[in-house]
Amino acid sequence: MTATDETKGTGTRLVVDLGGVRRNYRNLVERVADTVTVAAVVKADAYGLGAHRVAPVLAAEGCTDFFVATIEEAVALRAVLPEVRIYALNGNIPGSEPDFAAHGLVPVLNDLGAVERWQAQARLAETPLRAVIHIDTGMSRLGMAASERERLEVEPQRLDGLTPSLLISHLACGEERAHPMNEAQRTRFVECARRLPPMAASLANSPGLFLGAPYHFDMVRAGAALYGINPTPYAPNPMTEVARLQGKIVALRDVDSPMTVGYGATHRVTHKGRIATIPIGYADGYPRALGNLSSGVLADGSKSDIPLPVVGRVSMDLITLDVSALPPDEATIGTYVDLFGGRRTVDDVAAEAGTIGYELLVRIGKRVPRVYHDSEVEPAPSKSGADPV
Ligand SMILES: *Cc1c(COP(=O)(O)O)cnc(C)c1O
Numbered sequence: 001m002t003a004t005d006e007t008k009g010t011g012t013r014l015v016v017d018l019g020g021v022r023r024n025y026r027n028l029v030e031r032v033a034d035t036v037t038v039a040a041v042v043k044a045d046a047y048g049l050g051a052h053r054v055a056p057v058l059a060a061e062g063c064t065d066f067f068v069a070t071i072e073e074a075v076a077l078r079a080v081l082p083e084v085r086i087y088a089l090n091g092n093i094p095g096s097e098p099d100f101a102a103h104g105l106v107p108v109l110n111d112l113g114a115v116e117r118w119q120a121q122a123r124l125a126e127t128p129l130r131a132v133i134h135i136d137t138g139m140s141r142l143g144m145a146a147s148e149r150e151r152l153e154v155e156p157q158r159l160d161g162l163t164p165s166l167l168i169s170h171l172a173c174g175e176e177r178a179h180p181m182n183e184a185q186r187t188r189f190v191e192c193a194r195r196l197p198p199m200a201a202s203l204a205n206s207p208g209l210f211l212g213a214p215y216h217f218d219m220v221r222a223g224a225a226l227y228g229i230n231p232t233p234y235a236p237n238p239m240t241e242v243a244r245l246q247g248k249i250v251a252l253r254d255v256d257s258p259m260t261v262g263y264g265a266t267h268r269v270t271h272k273g274r275i276a277t278i279p280i281g282y283a284d285g286y287p288r289a290l291g292n293l294s295s296g297v298l299a300d301g302s303k304s305d306i307p308l309p310v311v312g313r314v315s316m317d318l319i320t321l322d323v324s325a326l327p328p329d330e331a332t333i334g335t336y337v338d339l340f341g342g343r344r345t346v347d348d349v350a351a352e353a354g355t356i357g358y359e360l361l362v363r364i365g366k367r368v369p370r371v372y373h374d375s376e377v378e379p380a381p382s383k384s385g386a387d388p389v
Contacts, residue, residue, distance in 0.1 A: 010279040011248025011336070014048050014368050018057045019376035020242040025061050026224045027239065028209060036216045038064035039202070041223030043073060043089065048362040049227060050370045052080050058226070059084055060143055065072060067221055071096045074105045087132055087166075091142065097121040101129065106334025108132040108168065110142040112151060115158055122161040129158065131162045133199070135192050137169040137185040153195045166219065167193055167201045174207030175233050180322050182211055206231035210238075217241035229357040232349050237345065243361060243381075245286075245368075246299055247278035249333055251324070261320050262312025269311075273324040276308070276331055278339075281317040285363035286339065288314045296321055297343045299336035308337060 029040045046054040055066060055077060065085045068074050074088045085106060092107035098206045101121050109115045109131050122129040131244050133152075136143035146150065152158055168187045172338070173179035174265040186203060193201050200218035206225035208215045210232050225231040228242035236382040247330050253275050260273060269275065284286040291313035298304040308331075309322040323331040330348055338359065350360040373380055 009081065010371070011246075011249065011334070012278070012280045012284065012368050013246050013371045013381075014049070014364050015244040015246060015341070015371050015373065015381060016048045016053070017242050017380065018053065018372055019238075020228060020240040021049075021054055021057050021226055021376040022061050022374075023240045024242065025040045025063060027223050028206075028220070028225060029062075031205065031209060032216050032343060033213065034218060035218070037065055037068055037219040038063065039087075039219050039221045040226060041067045041205070041221050042077065043067065043069035043223070047223060047229075047358065049365050050372075051077055051374055053076045053370070054226075055081055062295070064230070065219065067223075068376050071099055071105070071329065075099060078105060079196050083323055085130075089134075089142070091134070092118055100124055105250060106130045106132055106165075108134045108142075110134050110201045111144055113280070114358045115152075115162070119158075119161050124199060126165045128161060131159075131164050132166045132168055133159075133164050133196070134168050134170075135189070135190070137188040138172045139170050141170075143169060145325045149192060149196075153192075159197060160216050164199045167196060167199050168221070169203050169322055171215075172205060174205055175231070177232075177234050179309060182208075182215070186215060199238075202389075219355035224358055227361060229361065230345070233347070237347070241341055243346060245280075245339040245346075245364065246341075247280045247319075247337050247339055249276045249323075249331060249335045249337065250279050252331065252333060262291070263315065264313055264348060266313055267311040270283075271320075271324075273322060274326075274328070275311065275321045275330070276321045276323060276335075276337075278319050279317060279367070280319060280339065283316045284365040284368050285360075286314055286319060287355070287360065287363075289353040289355075290314055290349070291319075294339075294349055295344075296337040296339050298326070299338045299342070299379075300310050300329060301335075303330045327377065364382075 040058045042051045045051050067087045069090050087106045093111040134143040176204040202219035204215045204220040206222045209220045253268040256272045259269045259337035280286045295307040295309040306325045311322045340346045347357040350357045
């Protein structure tokens with residue numbers, strides 16, 4: 001998409017600050033010891049922000065290890081970054097092993113069957129293949145269950161032909177600082193690591209990193225924090241904002257007699273008021289749950305602290321905001337409104353929708369162009385000017 005296309009279009013956009021990503025990466029690196037690697041989790045297209053743009057910025061900042069979920073994501077990332085280590089968390093589903101090998105990708109081995117299949121691939125290749133071993137310490141999702149892990153402990157030859165470079169597990173409650181699961185999982189992880197062949201270890205996601213050095217081991221795996229989601233919900237957000245969802249007013253109407261707004265006539269304008277229509281809806285990942293609940297704010301202008309309530313239900317392609325509180329010249333056709341980011345964070349708006357920043361961000365749909373800028377080089381795209389891409 002060119003800048004011209006973007007300005008001609010409906011205007012709805014997810015503005016992504018690559019400078020913010022860079023700053024967040026440095027922030028995390030500064031919080032861990034020199035011996036600890038900060039790996040980047042760029043699954044689900046870097047949480048919806050565009051892995052092809054985000055990952056190279058991280059690599060340029062010194063990040064050498066990248067996690068995705070699927071083999072498809074791993075292959076796509078390899079095309080962008082030929083040199084880095086790429087791990088697929090969902091592992092080697094049967095039949096995917098040749099693709100892992102062909103693209104130099106590392107599967108996260110989640111069970112003994114996966115170990116055997118990767119070993120068979122190594123035999124075919126006649127060369128040791130790098131592997132990540134995942135043990136479950138409390139998620140009961142992926143990762144070796146206790147019975148499988150114990151088999152591996154007593155039969156380490158099961159790893160013959162492989163280079164197990166990393167042992168991982170995943171925290172269930174990292175964003176609850178005082179939750180006893182954190183220490184319980186950490187203790188279990190340490191005990192398991194002792195009984196397995198020596199390799200680097202990694203337990204923490206973004207919230208885990210903020211639990212302190214005992215959770216860092218040799219590598220932390222950060223996703224959310226890089227994208228500006230608060231990894232410490234119990235405290236102010238230590239990260240820089242990265243993503244801002246904006247829509248442009250495409251219709252305005254003055255309502256001077258009692259009038260209903262939207263499907264189900266769930267909102268009624270009773271006084272003289274002004275309704276603005278923005279072309280974003282639940283098809284774009286703007287949650288339907290936010291109807292009559294959330295609010296936007298002017299993206300620019302002197303009144304950008306005045307809440308503009310979402311009135312009526314969220315439609316598939318449109319929302320309606322009550323802009324009555326603004327002077328008429330502050331809200332005109334083409335005026336940009338922030339729907340999250342800026343005054344109200346992605347975490348705030350997600351909470352209104354009964355979800356978390358992760359889900360709100362990752363569900364912003366394909367129809368919404370990602371507009372990239374770099375706050376370390378230039379300011380954010382303005383209200384009216386052409387957008388840098
Ligand atoms: C998604 C994921 C991460 C990253 O989690 P954040 O909370 O986004 O930092 C780390 N490890 C595993 C296993 C994951 O699935």
